[in-house]
Amino acid sequence: HSPPARIALDGARFFWCHECMEASDIGGALASITAGPGANDVVSYGSYRKILKLFPSTLWSVRHGKVLLTIWGSFPVMLGVLYWRKRAARKRYAEEDKKRAEQEALEGTTPEAAPAKPRTKDFIPKLKRILSIIFPTLFSKSGVYITIYTLVLCSRVWITIKIANLVGSLGSLMGKRDFIEMFKTQGYFALWCYPAALSNTLMKFFEKKIALQFRTDLTESLHKSYFKNNTFYEMKRDGKLDSIDQRMTADVEQFSKTLTFVYGHILKPVLDALFLSHSLGKLMGFQQLFMFFGYFFGMNKLLSTIKPNFSRLVTEKQRLEGLYRTDHARVIHNAEEIALVGGAQREHEIASASYNLLDAQEAKGLVQHFGMDLLDGYVMKYGGSMMAYSAIIPSVFINWAGMNSQQATQHYITSTTMLLSLGNALKDILLSYKEVAVLEGLTERVHQLYSEIDRIEDKIKAKQQGKKDGINNGTIIRSKEIDYIELNDVDIYTPDGLNHLVSKLSMKIEPGHHLLLEGRNGTGKSSLFRTMGELWPLREGTIKLPLKSEMYFISQNSYMCPGTLRDQLTYPEHITKSTPELDAKLAKLLSMVDLDNMLKRFSWDSVCKWQSILSGGEKQRIVIARLYYHKPKFGILDECTSAISLEMEHGIFQQAKDLGITLISIAHSKELRRHHTHLLRFDGAGKCSFGYLNDLLEDEEEEVEEKAEETKVEESQ
16 A cells, blocks of 8 residues: 555564554564654554454454354353252252251251351351460461461562573574573573572472371360360260361361461462562553453352352361261271171161262262363363453564564563463452362361350350259269268259159168169160260259269270270370380280280280270279279279170179279169179169168068968958
């Protein structure tokens, strides 16, 4: 056209016509900018907008362009379908939550928190509560590690910008063919790679270290409350929170890792975005940056309308993991009973059904993640790269007017490197919702654990005070001046208060008064022991007891603790450093319960799975040896000799009496009556008879004789 309006760019091979908006190859690289009528004949923003308008028609003129535009045109339809599916899933979740709540109400349990997505206004306070445990002060271990980690992240961003500038310098020197300077710059680049590698390694190290410290802080906090005042027992008996072991271990570990990951992988891209935006603003202007930012935030808003409820997927997956884990724990705990009755196939079906539910949930999550990862990858990652090049075009053409070949190449490479890094940072920020959703679900489960512990602790405090809503009016008095056990008008209930087992029980047991409890199963014998042990609430009456150290309870199940053979005899006392005198004493105790051969099989420091390798009779005799070791004033025995021979039982009871231990026993064998002086008989109707054993037995014989006489009279008539 005339007059010619053209521009030739150094290092480029294009002839540009403003009137027809076409570029032609003119061949060869020009040494400098040559212009037509004016030196300011460069591509303007108005021209850039015209180019963008021609972009769709240009693509439509080629085959691959038509395919691309067709795919882009189908996006609104695809987004509409995904949005409709999200709404349908929301309704389905609501129905599932309603059914679960109705089922749990029918079973008489408090519904567990539904695995619905935690609302942000609920999520933030719950997370703050957990963070207050992790960060009690800024100068705590976690606070110091986070501070160092943040400084490392800041240094990493600064190093990234420095390396981007060096990359641009290398590109410009290569275009200039100044190999001497290029090699010098390459040396600087190699030197900067050392702090870059160090910062990357430190980031990974502190990310793992912080996650470990978070878990340590949470675990110590949970253990402190969980094992205080028998909270663990109350939670197990209460049964309102499932998979406590999973929450205490796997959930806390996963929460700690995810929290650290979210912090680092949000803070780093935020710092990247701030520093890179500042550098790019000075390098290429802020107008292109605003367009770049607008694309990312616009696409993020669009994708947020269709993203699935990832937090619900996480919470539901963790719940099903807990159920599957519980199935296997139940099989291990009851392995003998299951094997004896041939229940392996049924347990196989139950465990497989639990796993199938978990597998279906995992598959569902994978499909939903696949769809969103596909959209996120194309729109955010590769779409961001396309926007980076679109934003760099105006900067290149505007700034090249006053640049030589070396400066133009350096400007292009530096800007492109930084802009692509900025795109990755924005992508990481906007796609962090996936990990935040995982964190929401884990926060919900860990917070439920803390809330349940708090509820149980409040319940225990109310029980210790003797009152709770005017129901638990009983009083338990312990004192070192009390060397007896006395019950006055005691009513025994099950913990839920629904079953009244014993009414107005009064008795006093002095040292040396050995008491035997008799009665049918379920009449309240073990319940009396649990009430005396303060595991069950006392609703009515008064119980006077000696100090806990003067009473030792042995239940029906013989518990073997993790540790050495010595630990089995001294439990719950732990001996860190033994002496020959102590070992000799323990050996004598083993001999008293006919377990001399244990020292031939094991040493005192042997550590084994005692619960598995010892027989039932051996475990019961070891527990009796514990009783001898602690030598309390009162030994509370709940059918703890059922796997021991009658001859051995007689010896055990006599030895305990010889050691000065007053026995309070539950036993079904009438042969053991000889070792007791008093009898407490439960009739199953809420009444008990207490007195001297011989007197009650004489009364029982008289009643039997009277009934026999009455029967004879009736038969004669």
